[in-house]
Amino acid sequence: MIKRHEKQFDLIVWDWDGTLADSTSMIALALVKAADQVGLPTLALQKARNVIGLGLRESIQALFSNISDEQAQALAKQYTVNYYAAEQAIPLFEGALVLIVELARRGYKQAVATGKGRRGLNADLERLAIAKYFQATRTVDECFSKPHPQMLDELMDALVATPERTLMIGDSSYDLQMAQNAGVQSLAVTFGAHTSEQLLKFNPKEICNTFDELSEWLLCNA
Numbered sequence: 001m002i003k004r005h006e007k008q009f010d011l012i013v014w015d016w017d018g019t020l021a022d023s024t025s026m027i028a029l030a031l032v033k034a035a036d037q038v039g040l041p042t043l044a045l046q047k048a049r050n051v052i053g054l055g056l057r058e059s060i061q062a063l064f065s066n067i068s069d070e071q072a073q074a075l076a077k078q079y080t081v082n083y084y085a086a087e088q089a090i091p092l093f094e095g096a097l098v099l100i101v102e103l104a105r106r107g108y109k110q111a112v113a114t115g116k117g118r119r120g121l122n123a124d125l126e127r128l129a130i131a132k133y134f135q136a137t138r139t140v141d142e143c144f145s146k147p148h149p150q151m152l153d154e155l156m157d158a159l160v161a162t163p164e165r166t167l168m169i170g171d172s173s174y175d176l177q178m179a180q181n182a183g184v185q186s187l188a189v190t191f192g193a194h195t196s197e198q199l200l201k202f203n204p205k206e207i208c209n210t211f212d213e214l215s216e217w218l219l220c221n222a
Helices: 024-037 045-050 056-063 069-089 096-105 118-128 150-159 173-182 196-200 211-221
Strands: 011-014 109-113 136-138 166-170 185-189
Touching: 011 150, 024 045, 024 056, 024 069, 056 069, 069 118, 096 109, 096 211, 109 150, 136 150, 150 166, 150 173, 166 173, 173 185, 173 196, 185 196, 185 211
Parallel strands: 011 109, 011 166, 109 136, 166 185
Antiparallel strands: none
16 A cells, blocks of 8 residues: 655656657667668667767767768668658557656646657647647757756746755666756666666656656655
């Protein structure tokens, strides 16, 4: 039985890909395939996973720092084609919808801070019929890429939340570093892009290895 408790947080900010949406493998494969399609050196799948959480431009810079602007644009275009061809099949992690609904019922404000674009996030929220549970969202189209704190700073301003009463949940070191940069506590999950070793460096309150563990932690401790 889950015990009720005094709330530690007013605002819970979710990363999207790899945290709520089970999309990490698809994103990595779309990057690997795009690199091959535009004639770039073979991209290892793990390297592609490691940049998930950054904006697309920043991801390409991290993976292929020496390519021309034309090659970078071609890669971005082909990745986008690959991504949108597969995005309709992206599910939420099992248990995610139940948790989001329960947190809303308990009175938590919820938001999304994501390295994906506005078009993609809006399409996902509409397709999954969960936009109503998030009071605000920020994407890389309107903010600096993670780990810059702008997304969190704007969400806290918009939803009248203080850093000490805000919790960031993410699967990448970029999510957790963004939280540190904004003075916000974080919760890490290992079922997305990065390993526990990568995530531990940023001192999350807890590392959850399954969505069930994440749900239990939030309902007992948030």
